[in-house]
Structures are given as structure tokens and as C-alpha cells.
Amino acid sequence: MKGSRRALIVRSGMELFSRHGYRDVAVADIVGDCGLSVGTFYRYFSGKESFYEHILAIIEQEGIRKVEVVIGRLHSPLNKLKALYQFVVLGMRRYPILRGVLRREERFMYPxxxxxxxxxxxxxxxxxxxxxxxxxxxxxxxxxxPGLYHDANRLVMVLLDTVIFNFDDPRVEMLAQDVLVLIQRGLRRRLRLRRRDERRDRRLIDEENPIEWIET
Incomplete structure (x- = not known):
């Protein structure tokens, strides 16, 4: 019963923070939404800030677990890089809290x-x-x-940040697709061969869920 109450509080907090941000949600709102008392909240969490950090930690752990599973099953370095990029974009869409914090939106921040x-x-x-x-x-x-660039790692992260900070743009989907093409053509060697690893990835994806970005 104790575990289920804690889970109810976490689920309620994630939903309310996602909709309203950090500042406009009170502890009373969180427990009231699941029919519990404020005292019950403080049995499990020391305060609203630590509770918010706990939710962010859940998002981090779940996100890392999922992306490591996907990347671990792919063989082509290019597909791995594009999968990582897609993971971040999809994570931004799925978790408004993560999107808000990464974009430094005031309503999702606290001092x-x-x-x-x-x-x-x-x-x-x-x-x-x-x-x-x-x-x-x-x-x-x-x-x-990567030798073409001063810092290819930083370049990829900056391109990713560009999508993150333009996520509210109605044309963000086109921007995301263009960035994927830029990463592919900018990093990859000009020689175009149908590589073994890419064929293996293609078969893997075909067996389960077709993904448009996969390189064949």
C-alpha cells in the first residue's frame, strides 16, 4: 500500500508538472489530485524541490535505458548516431518537463x-x-x-541544441529531418558502398518496426 501511494504521488506530480510547470504546482495540488493528504507526501519526500529532482531522475534513467537498448542492437555507427538523435527529439516530445528544463523555460525552473x-x-x-x-x-x-572539423562531437551537440531550442516552431519536423541529412552527409565519407552493418540494421528494423531514418 505504501509503495502504491508513493507511485500515485509520482504519477500525479509528473502529470501536473508536465502541464503547468514547476512554479504553478503546489504539494497540495499533487496529493489532492490522487486523494491523499499533504502529510502523506512528506512521508516519502522531503520537499517539492527534491520531489521534482526525483521525477527528473526517473525521466533520465528511463531515457538512458531505452536509448542504450536501441543503440546496442544496431551495427552501423551512422544509424547509432541517428538513433540517438531521434531518441532525444522523441523524448522532448514525450516529456514536457525535460523539454522545459533543457530550454531553460522559467515555469519549469526553480532557483x-x-x-x-x-x-x-x-x-x-x-x-x-x-x-x-x-x-x-x-x-x-x-x-x-571527423577530421574535417575542429570538433565533430561538439558540432553534433550544437545541431541537436538547435532543434531543442526551436521545438515550438511549426516547421520543427522539417528542421529535424534536415539536421539528420546534414549529420549524415557531413560526417560520412563520400564513398557510397552498401555496407554489411547497414544491411544487418535494415533486416533488424524490417523484422520489427520500420523506421524511416534507418540507413540502408
Missing amino acids: GLDLQGGAVGNLRIRIEKMVREIIRDGSRRGVFR
């Missing part, structure tokens, strides 16, 4: 929220690490040509 560390900071650090690992592997295997 002292740690954007460098904490759940959000850790998520970004993990994504940056995965970008470095994928580009390094692609370069080693002759798929990517």
Missing part, C-alpha cells in the same frame, strides 16, 4: 536547480559521451571523417 549535474546534467553528459563513442567508432571503421 538552485542543477543543470550541470543532477538528473538533467547527467543525461546530457551521457548523451555527449555516447556521441563521442559513436563518432570514434565510426572513424576507426572508416565510416566517418
Whole structure:
């Protein structure tokens, strides 16, 4: 019963924070929405700020788990990089809280929220690490040509930030597609061969869910 009450509070908080942001949601709103008392909230959480960080941590852990599963099953470095990019874009759409914090929207922030560390900071650090690992592997295997750029890793992250900060633009879908093409053509070597890893990825995706971005 205790576990179910805690889960109810977390679910209620995530829904309310997603709709209204951090500032306009009170603890009373969170517990009232699931028929519990304010006292029950403080049995599980020390305050609203720590509760918000807990929700951000849930989003971070779930996001990292999912993207590692997807990337771990792919073989082509290019497909891995594009999958990581798609994961972030889809995550922004699915989690308004994450989108709001990454975009520094005031209603999703509170004084002292740690954007460098904490759940959000850790998520970004993990994504940056995965970008470095994928580009390094692609370069080693002759798929990517990062030497054309001063910092290919930073370039990919800046392109990703461009989509994040333009997410409210009605043409963001076209922008996202253009960025994927830019990443593909900008990093990949000019030689166009039908590579074994890409064929394996194509079969993998065909067996389950077709994904338009997969490179064949």
C-alpha cells in the first residue's frame, strides 16, 4: 500500500508538472489530485524541490535505458548516431518537463536547480559521451571523417541544441529531418558502398518496426 501511494504521488506530480510547470504546482495540488493528504507526501519526500529532482531522475534513467537498448542492437555507427538523435527529439516530445528544463523555460525552473549535474546534467553528459563513442567508432571503421572539423562531437551537440531550442516552431519536423541529412552527409565519407552493418540494421528494423531514418 505504501509503495502504491508513493507511485500515485509520482504519477500525479509528473502529470501536473508536465502541464503547468514547476512554479504553478503546489504539494497540495499533487496529493489532492490522487486523494491523499499533504502529510502523506512528506512521508516519502522531503520537499517539492527534491520531489521534482526525483521525477527528473526517473525521466533520465528511463531515457538512458531505452536509448542504450536501441543503440546496442544496431551495427552501423551512422544509424547509432541517428538513433540517438531521434531518441532525444522523441523524448522532448514525450516529456514536457525535460523539454522545459533543457530550454531553460522559467515555469519549469526553480532557483538552485542543477543543470550541470543532477538528473538533467547527467543525461546530457551521457548523451555527449555516447556521441563521442559513436563518432570514434565510426572513424576507426572508416565510416566517418571527423577530421574535417575542429570538433565533430561538439558540432553534433550544437545541431541537436538547435532543434531543442526551436521545438515550438511549426516547421520543427522539417528542421529535424534536415539536421539528420546534414549529420549524415557531413560526417560520412563520400564513398557510397552498401555496407554489411547497414544491411544487418535494415533486416533488424524490417523484422520489427520500420523506421524511416534507418540507413540502408
